[in-house]
Amino acid sequence: MPVERPRRRIPEATVARLPVYLRILIEQANEEVESISSDGLAELAGVNAAKVRKDLSYLGSYGTRGVGYEVAFLVYQIRRELGLTHDWPVVIVGAGNLGQALAGYGGFGQRGFPVAGVVDIDPSKVGSVIAGVRVRHIDDLDQIVQTRHVNIGVVATPPSAAQDAADRLTRAGVTSILNFAPVVLAVPNGISVRKVDLAVELQILSYYEQRRMGVGLQAIGSSDSGRGASA
Amino acid sequence: MPVERPRRRIPEATVARLPVYLRILIEQANEEVESISSDGLAELAGVNAAKVRKDLSYLGSYGTRGVGYEVAFLVYQIRRELGLTHDWPVVIVGAGNLGQALAGYGGFGQRGFPVAGVVDIDPSKVGSVIAGVRVRHIDDLDQIVQTRHVNIGVVATPPSAAQDAADRLTRAGVTSILNFAPVVLAVPNGISVRKVDLAVELQILSYYEQRRMGVGLQAIGSSDSGRGASA
DNA sequence: AGGCATTCGTGCGCGCGTTCACAAAGTCCG
DNA sequence: CGGACTTTGTGAACGCGCGCACGAATGCCT
Ligand SMILES: NC(=O)c1ccc[n+]([C@@H]2O[C@H](COP(=O)([O-])OP(=O)(O)OC[C@H]3O[C@@H](n4cnc5c(N)ncnc54)[C@H](O)[C@@H]3O)[C@@H](O)[C@H]2O)c1
Ligand SMILES: NC(=O)c1ccc[n+]([C@@H]2O[C@H](COP(=O)([O-])OP(=O)(O)OC[C@H]3O[C@@H](n4cnc5c(N)ncnc54)[C@H](O)[C@@H]3O)[C@@H](O)[C@H]2O)c1
Numbered sequence: 293m294p295v296e297r298p299r300r301r302i303p304e305a306t307v308a309r310l311p312v313y314l315r316i317l318i319e320q321a322n323e324e325v326e327s328i329s330s331d332g333l334a335e336l337a338g339v340n341a342a343k344v345r346k347d348l349s350y351l352g353s354y355g356t357r358g359v360g361y362e363v364a365f366l367v368y369q370i371r372r373e374l375g376l377t378h379d380w381p382v383v384i385v386g387a388g389n390l391g392q393a394l395a396g397y398g399g400f401g402q403r404g405f406p407v408a409g410v411v412d413i414d415p416s417k418v419g420s421v422i423a424g425v426r427v428r429h430i431d432d433l434d435q436i437v438q439t440r441h442v443n444i445g446v447v448a449t450p451p452s453a454a455q456d457a458a459d460r461l462t463r464a465g466v467t468s469i470l471n472f473a474p475v476v477l478a479v480p481n482g483i484s485v486r487k488v489d490l491a492v493e494l495q496i497l498s499y500y501e502q503r504r505m506g507v508g509l510q511a512i513g514s515s516d517s518g519r520g521a522s523a
Numbered sequence: 524m525p526v527e528r529p530r531r532r533i534p535e536a537t538v539a540r541l542p543v544y545l546r547i548l549i550e551q552a553n554e555e556v557e558s559i560s561s562d563g564l565a566e567l568a569g570v571n572a573a574k575v576r577k578d579l580s581y582l583g584s585y586g587t588r589g590v591g592y593e594v595a596f597l598v599y600q601i602r603r604e605l606g607l608t609h610d611w612p613v614v615i616v617g618a619g620n621l622g623q624a625l626a627g628y629g630g631f632g633q634r635g636f637p638v639a640g641v642v643d644i645d646p647s648k649v650g651s652v653i654a655g656v657r658v659r660h661i662d663d664l665d666q667i668v669q670t671r672h673v674n675i676g677v678v679a680t681p682p683s684a685a686q687d688a689a690d691r692l693t694r695a696g697v698t699s700i701l702n703f704a705p706v707v708l709a710v711p712n713g714i715s716v717r718k719v720d721l722a723v724e725l726q727i728l729s730y731y732e733q734r735r736m737g738v739g740l741q742a743i744g745s746s747d748s749g750r751g752a753s754a
Numbered sequence: 755a756g757g758c759a760t761t762c763g764t765g766c767g768c769g770c771g772t773t774c775a776c777a778a779a780g781t782c783c784g
Numbered sequence: 785c786g787g788a789c790t791t792t793g794t795g796a797a798c799g800c801g802c803g804c805a806c807g808a809a810t811g812c813c814t
Contacts, residue, residue: 302730305771311726315705329791338707342773342794349793357792358780374726375733382725393624394721399705403722404729443732444725467735468728470721474546474630476569484731486724490625490701491634493717494613494675495542495605497699498635499533500715501674502606504698536801560761573764573803580763588762589810 302373306347312337313347314370321363329360381408383442383466385457386449387417387427390472394448396423408440409433413453430460437464447471458485533604537578543568544578545601552594560591612639612671614697616688617679618648618658621703625679627654639671640664644684661691668695678702689716 302310316336320328330348334341348355351369355361371377382400384391387410394400395410411430412418418429428436436442445461447454447469454473461469462483471477471487479485533541547567551559561579565572579586582600586592602608613631615622618641625631626641642661643649649660659667667673676692678685678700685704692700693714702708702718710716 303771307727307730308723310730311720311723312707314726315722316707331791336707338709340773341791342775343771345792346772346794353793355792356780357778358782358790360791373730375729375736376726380725380729380732389624389627393620396620399722400725403725405722405725444728468732470724470728476543476547476567478569482735484728486728488719488721488724489542490719491546491630491636492539492542493701493719494611494631494634494636495545495607496538497675497701497715497717498606498611499538499541499604501611501699504713505606534801562761571803572761573805574801576762577764577802584763586762587810588808589760589812591761 300350302350306350307374309337309339309343309347310370310374313344314367314374314376317363317367317370321367325363327360328363328366330355332360376404379404379406380444381406381440381442382444382446382470383408383433383436383440383461384410384446384448385412385430385433385461386447386453387412387414387420387422388448388450391446391448392422394446395425398423405444408442409436411436413449433460434464437461437466442466444468444470447473447477449473451475531581533581537581538605540568540570540574540578541601541605544575545598545605545607548594548598548601552598556594558591559594559597561586563591607635610635610637611675612637612673613675613677613701614639614664614667614671614673614692615641615677615679616643616661616664616692617681617684618643618645618651618653619679619681622677622679623653625677626656629654636675639673640667642667644680664691665695668692668697673697675699675701678704678708680704682706 313333316333317328330341330344334344337344345355348361348366351373354365354369382405384395384407387395391410391412395407400407407425410422410425410427411433412427413430415429417427420427443466445466445468447457447461449457451473454471454475455477458469458471458477458479462479467482468484469477469479469486471485474489474491477485477487544564547564548559561572561575565575568575576586579592579597582604585596585600613636615626615638618626622641622643626638631638638656641653641656641658642664643658644661646660648658651658674697676697676699678688678692680688682704685702685706686708689700689702689708689710693710698713699715700708700710700717702716705720705722708716708718
């Protein structure tokens with residue numbers, strides 16, 4: 293087992309696919325599969341086999357020619373590369389419709405992202421309990437972030453309050469934000485932001501739907517980051 | 524006003540940005556802004572000005588040199604290009620935690636994606652009412668899709684049932700799917716699939732968080748499809 | 755009317771990511 | 785033990801999207 297890796301830079305596109313491989317590999321491990329080929333993994337992930345090999349090669353040469361990859365070891369390596377060897381507690385800002393669904397969703401904790409806290413600005417929301425987590429006032433954000441060592445914040449407020457939520461998060465020391473509000477957030481340098489915008493997704497689908505109507509049936513290009521696909 | 528457009532192919536990356544421009548332009552229109560420059564729009568969208576101009580040029584030459592773009596007209600053009608001149612009713616499969624949050628969210632209807640129906644396989648869920656929509660049994664899916672002319676389906680079932688849900692949707696005639704379950708869906712040719720995987724998003728953030736720890740503070744590349752950003 | 759400032763539209767080069775194709779490496783079996 | 789077979793790892797070609805840079809068009813001011 294190698295002691296220290298050289299930490300080469302991994303392309304963004306690859307980083308976005310590693311979690312998909314990881315999920316599939318964990319499933320395979322649960323089904324007692326011990327080894328998998330790039331072809332096999334590619335099929336399950338819905339991507340090209342060469343892409344799989346190149347992606348995995350960024351982690352090092354952990355395959356065995358003529359055989360494939362040892363599932364358990366690959367799981368370990370990807371986990372390590374993605375920084376999933378320890379938990380990343382998250383704090384959710386906004387305990388509305390969506391915030392409650394997120395907080396109540398067990399999948400996050402299972403995957404290493406326990407909900408360290410849920411905060412809201414509305415006094416009537418504060419104090420209520422969602423899936424065992426008590427909603428606290430947004431003024432407690434700093435304290436939650438510091439005592440629970442939170443690096444990742446989730447913005448689930450109305451669009452008008454999203455920038456304020458992001459400001460409070462970064463001020464509290466959070467360095468990564470997952471934004472569900474349909475607004476472009478301005479954040480200081482060095483802060484990572486990813487957004488999930490359902491309306492945008494639907495509108496992209498709408499574009500291809502409309503196109504399908506206009507011209508005769510036509511193949512839809514698969515989208516970047518492995519986000520879209522058509523088979 | 525041009526009568527018919529030549530229907531050139533629009534790059535995927537551009538299609539993914541048009542909804543963002545659209546949202547911003549609608550906001551500007553609401554604030555009585557009549558005209559906007561590519562620079563102004565670029566700033567609000569957090570992208571390069573040349574990119575904005577190139578993106579908009581796919582719609583046609585609708586800008587005025589020395590002035591900018593007429594907001595209202597641009598809204599109309601983007602709407603038209605994205606196929607948002609009429610509503611696209613959607614059907615939600617899975618009335619759980621997430622499905623209820625989605626159905627209860629008014630933002631979809633406002634943006635032209637009214638919820639035509641919510642279906643579930645669990646008899647105890649069937650009949651309950653979410654935000655005015657009655658949950659129906661999944662066996663009614665075909666009927667809903669046909670009578671309401673649904674083209675877009677949303678999968679909000681547990682991962683184990685997601686493929687089944689997708690199969691039922693395509694069999695019912697749906698040609699676009701938005702998938703929230705963390706699985707790779709297999710669908711027939713010509714069906715568009717986009718996925719929203721929160722665990723993947725968090726794991727990508729985790730990667731950069733971990734990296735930030737290892738090496739000294741470092742700029743995070745903005746991600747594809749305009750999904751990530753850092754400022 | 756003319757000149758100046760502004761902003762669009764786009765040709766072009768560059769860098770990144772995808773894919774092909776193949777040699778190297780290792781397995782498996784007779 | 786050797787040869788056939790399998791599968792990896794990666795060099796190289798390709799294509800796409802990004803951003804610069806600049807000509808062209810238009811408005812505005814004197
Ligand atoms: N619910 C969905 O299915 C869904 C789907 C797509 C997008 N979204 C987006 O997610 C966001 C949340 O949606 P929702 O349906 O949960 O809205 P919601 O109105 O139900 O909840 C928003 C919550 O944020 C709280 N809040 C407001 N300002 C705040 C502030 N400054 N700081 C902290 N908390 C604050 C409110 O008190 C409220 O509890 C919105 O931006 C929405 O556009 C939601
Ligand atoms: N809740 C969240 O915040 C969240 C976050 C990320 C991802 N997800 C994903 O979204 C999906 C739904 O999550 P959830 O929390 O709503 O789960 P849930 O268990 O609360 O709801 C799932 C619903 O789907 C129904 N269902 C099961 N099999 C079905 C079938 N074959 N056809 C139709 N309906 C069926 C169930 O009866 C249930 O009502 C899951 O795949 C989950 O991983 C949810």
